[in-house]
Each structure stands twice: as structure tokens, then as C-alpha cells.
Amino acid sequence: VLLFFQNKNGSLARVTFDGLQPAGEGVTHQELADIYERHRRALFALALSITRCPAKAEDAVHDAFARLCRVSGRVAGDRVAYVFSAVRNAAVDQVRRGAIEQDVRRAQDVLFDLQGIDPRQQALDAERDRSMAAAVEGLPADQREVVVLRIYAGLRFAQIAQITSAPLPTVTTRYRRAMQRLRLKLESMT
Amino acid sequence: MNEHDDDMTDESPGDDREFLEIERRIAGLPLREPSAALDRRVMRELRSTSWLEKARLMGLGAAAMLALVVGAGAIVMHSRVPNLSTLPPPPQSRPIKLLETREKDDAPARPLLVRQSTSRITDDGIIGFVGSTPVQRIRQQSIQQTWVIDPLTHKHVQVTIPREQVVVKPIQTF
Numbered sequence: 405v406l407l408f409f410q411n412k413n414g415s416l417a418r419v420t421f422d423g424l425q426p427a428g429e430g431v432t433h434q435e436l437a438d439i440y441e442r443h444r445r446a447l448f449a450l451a452l453s454i455t456r457c458p459a460k461a462e463d464a465v466h467d468a469f470a471r472l473c474r475v476s477g478r479v480a481g482d483r484v485a486y487v488f489s490a491v492r493n494a495a496v497d498q499v500r501r502g503a504i505e506q507d508v509r510r511a512q513d514v515l516f517d518l519q520g521i522d523p524r525q526q527a528l529d530a531e532r533d534r535s536m537a538a539a540v541e542g543l544p545a546d547q548r549e550v551v552v553l554r555i556y557a558g559l560r561f562a563q564i565a566q567i568t569s570a571p572l573p574t575v576t577t578r579y580r581r582a583m584q585r586l587r588l589k590l591e592s593m594t
Numbered sequence: 595m596n597e598h599d600d601d602m603t604d605e606s607p608g609d610d611r612e613f614l615e616i617e618r619r620i621a622g623l624p625l626r627e628p629s630a631a632l633d634r635r636v637m638r639e640l641r642s643t644s645w646l647e648k649a650r651l652m653g654l655g656a657a658a659m660l661a662l663v664v665g666a667g668a669i670v671m672h673s674r675v676p677n678l679s680t681l682p683p684p685p686q687s688r689p690i691k692l693l694e695t696r697e698k699d700d701a702p703a704r705p706l707l708v709r710q711s712t713s714r715i716t717d718d719g720i721i722g723f724v725g726s727t728p729v730q731r732i733r734q735q736s737i738q739q740t741w742v743i744d745p746l747t748h749k750h751v752q753v754t755i756p757r758e759q760v761v762v763k764p765i766q767t768f
Contacts, residue, residue: 448628
């Protein structure tokens, strides 16, 4: 029989035969390294979608991992979501500091490296990719964030809800609206 | 329009195939890569702190080893067969030396003195006037009794010394 109750810090604790143990364990540095290796592009893309500045996005990712390494607390929920959440918070901190120029934040070719579009593909497809990239860049920030987390990080909506601190229906609605908007864009191109 | 108007709480917002093509196309876009410098920065953080973690674990291991050594040493010392050559010699039994009482018997017994004092204070009140100042007399009477007892024969001599002290003092008038 396991009894759960809530700690002062909000994390769940369970009573076992060995006494009181927190339900979550700390994230080891090896786990952090693994998560970084697996999600480095998506982590960077998340920070980019918020800061709109590659240098600041890198600073945000670095700051987040530096904090995660220093913190010896325990993680009660999903660890991948926890790391993404830390990067998101660090990126939001960068924006709040006001260190990012407004014109940089309005840039439209931030998330994607349009030079990397395969030159061998059909000219029409290349143009379509460029338009689609611009459409993703032009999404509202909350919708773009969900798209990045869903498509490039491959996270579940429950994880995205945890990262963005938004209710699950809100997250799915943001995603659906983003997809509808992008589909309209795609249809207009064809 | 409320963001919560779509009541979708499952993992697929609508039909999976509905956005399949658009999702595939977005996923195929060339996402900007983080620089190698970021990788180095993050790995440096992870390595430096993992070194601290290792040091902490090594410290804990060393403490555990020390505790193990101390505990084992205590057990060994406790259960070791005593080396007779290193043990101190056992205490030698000595004959009890009886007190010689004869000398004391020859010495003259010292008398025992018992003394008791009792006293009382009597206020005689105003006994007269010196000029216009009333004068009060206070009498202190005491008896000092002393017994000198011979401890051998238990004979005793009692000495009683009565004393009386009279104090006359003026009384402040208002």
C-alpha cells in the first residue's frame, strides 16, 4: 500500500516501508547529457522561437543547463519536459532582461536555415519550403512554441502542457490553430 | 474566441491524417543547428559538475571506508586475545595493616566541649525623658551554658554564664 501526500514544495511524496521518500529523483548529469544529445536541436529551436536571436538562444540553453547542473533538487514529473521547461524559462529571462533588440525579435528567418534547403529539389518545392518556413516564423509566439515542441522535439501534448504551464486543451487548441493556419498557407501556394 | 473552445484533451488534436502532410512538410524544413560552441559550453558545465559529483561520491566513499576501518579496528581490538607480556602486572594482595591503637590509648583523652546559648530581648518601653526626648530601655538577657564532658568516663562539668545587656536609646518624636 502506498500513501501519497503533497510536500510543502508541491512535489509528491510516498510512504513506503523504508519511511518517507520523495516520488521524484534528482536528474543526474549523465541524464542531462543524454537529453541534450537527443534534443539539442529542439532545445535550441525552442529558445530561438522565444528569443528570436541565435546568440541569445545559445545563452539561454547554456544558462539552463548551468542551472540544472547546480540544482540538486528532485524532479517529480517528466525529466525531458523538465529540461525543456528550464530552457524555456531561461529564454523568457533573456527576453525579460531586454537585451534583445526589437528588430532582431521581428526577424523572419530565425528558426530555419534557408540556405540549407536542398538545391537539388524542384524549384517549386524549394519555394514552397521557404514560404512554409516564413509561415511558421510568422505564427503567434504561443502557437509557434507548441509547433516546435510537438514537431521538432516530438513531445506529447501533456509534456508540452507541463513545459508551457498551460492546460492541455489550450495546448491542443494552439496546435490545431497553428496547423490550420499553415495548411491554409500551403493550400494558397498550390 | 476562447482558446478552450475545442474540447480536445487527447494526444491528437483532431484527425491524425488531417495535419499529416503539413506536419511532414514542417518537419522537413532545415532547422537551424546550434553551434559547436554551444555544445562545448553545455558539455563543459556537465563535465565540471559531474566532476564535483564524482568528488562528492569519492568523499562519501572515503568516509564509508574510514568508518569501516574504525569499526573493524574496534571489533578486532575488542575480540583480540590479550598479550600477557604487554599487560600490566595484576595487583598484588597486601596484608591488611591493622591500626595500632595502643599509642592512642596511652594519649590523654581530649575533653568534649558542648556549648549552648539562649537569649531574649525585652522592651521595657519608655522609662523617662532626657529633656523633652523620651528614652526607651531595651534589655537583652542571655544564658551561655557550657558542658565539659570526659569521653572516657562520661562525667561532665556544666558552666552557666548569665549575661544582661541594657540599652537605653532616645526615641525620635514627630
